[in-house]
Every structure is written in C-alpha cells, then in structure tokens.
Amino acid sequence: MSTEAWGRVVALHARIEGELGKALQRRHGLGLSEYRALDHLSRATGKNDSMRIQELAEALELNQSSVSRLVARMESAGLSERDICEDDRRGIYTMLTDEGRKTLAEAAPTYRETLKAALEKAEADPQLKDTVTAFRTL
Template sequence: MNREEAWGRLVALHARIEGELGRVLQRRHGLGLSEYRALDHLSRATGKNNSMRIQELAEALELNQSSVSRLVARLESAGLSERDICEDDRRGIYTMLTETGRKSLDDATPTYQETLKSALEKAEADPGLKEAVRAFKSLG
C-alpha cells in the first residue's frame, strides 16, 4: 500500500469514528463533538476555575477564532461555561467550566469512551480499515 492509500484509509477511519461519536453524543447528551471536546479541555485546564483563554481553546481544538467564538457562545447559552476578563490583561478573554458543564462532561464521558471502543471494533471488522485500526491501537 502506498502513502496516499494509507492516508486515505486513515482519513476514512477518522471520519467514521468522528461521525459515530458525534451522533451518539448528540442523541444521548445533546452535545456536539466539538462541545464535548471543549468541555474536556476546560476540565483539564490549569487556569483559575478550569479556565482557558479563548485563543488557547481555539488552538487546542484546531478551530479558527470565529468558530471557537460561536462554540463558546453555545456553551454559555447552555450554562456549560462562562466568560471572564483577564484581570492582568483586559484584552484577554477566558472561558471557564461551570458546575453544569462539569456534570455534563462527567455524564457524557462514559458514552464517549464506550462509543469510541465500539466504533473502533466495528471499523476493525472492515477489511479496508483493519490495518489503520491496528496501527492506531498500537499507539497506546
């Protein structure tokens, strides 16, 4: 298999897993995949009250500034995060996890983990994706 074929299979695996995770999280918890990942990043943030600069969150999620601004607005509307102005630098805007956000993440995490495991198992049964799944599993 050449690099382009291997890359194509990796992209197909990624798309399949992402699609399944997104559908299940939305159906069971009312969270999009980006929202779940934002909550996860915020829960791991070392800033005050699990906060991150919005720009740092954008970089962590690989989203542009406008996409992460819309994402943060959705999280705020749902009561899952809230914004705060940086005391040292009034230009810096932070977003932080709320207790509701933490509970939502805690509720959704087992679903995420189970869905990821199941989706990988299904993908491994596909002869075209079997090698890509095995390569992924060998990473950790």
C-alpha cells in the first residue's frame, strides 16, 4: 500500500470517527470510546458477562490509565460497575448495568445510521470514493 493510499484510509477513518463521535454525544451523551466499551461489554462471556479491565483496554486499543478513567466515567453515569476478581485480587472486572444495556440499545441505531451516512458522504468525495468502495467489498 502506498503512503498516498494509507493517507486516504487515515482521512476516511478520521472523518467517520468524527461524525460518529458527534452523533453519539449529541443524541445520547456518549463518547465514542464509551459506546465501544458498552458494545464490547455487551458481548463479554466471562464471569457475569464481564471483562477484566485489561481485556477491555486491549479490545479498545487504549492504555490501562485511559480505560480506568473511561470505566470510572461509565460507573458514575450508572452504565457499568466493577467487581474484584476472586481468583486474583489484583484483577478488576467491569460489567454492564441494566442502564448500560438500555443506553447501548438506544445508541446502537444512531451508530449504525451515522456510519452508513458517513460512508455515503465520503463516497461522494472523489478522493475517498475508491477507499470507501474497497472497504465495502470486505
């Protein structure tokens, strides 16, 4: 892949992330990282459908410190709760609350609709059209 093609991928990613973040914040008061954390937690199959904080950090491609702050914000909003790992007292799990599941269910259509619209908008840009087409064929 050429640096020019990579630049188009980065531009497409930035544009879509920006639109997703704005829509989620405006309609649901959620940041994009919070939405993605809720989504990962909703698919967790561990203890009580929870994930270790470290696993969530890896899934979100964020460092431990950033995810700890993210989880603290989600807890303050009533979207998730923490639990200590009984096998390893150093390990901390996080899991969705009922409010978190409800918030995710309400925000998911916004995410999907915004993603679709952002891709369509980007496809209309001659510099990004081929990049969007390539992603649509994956």
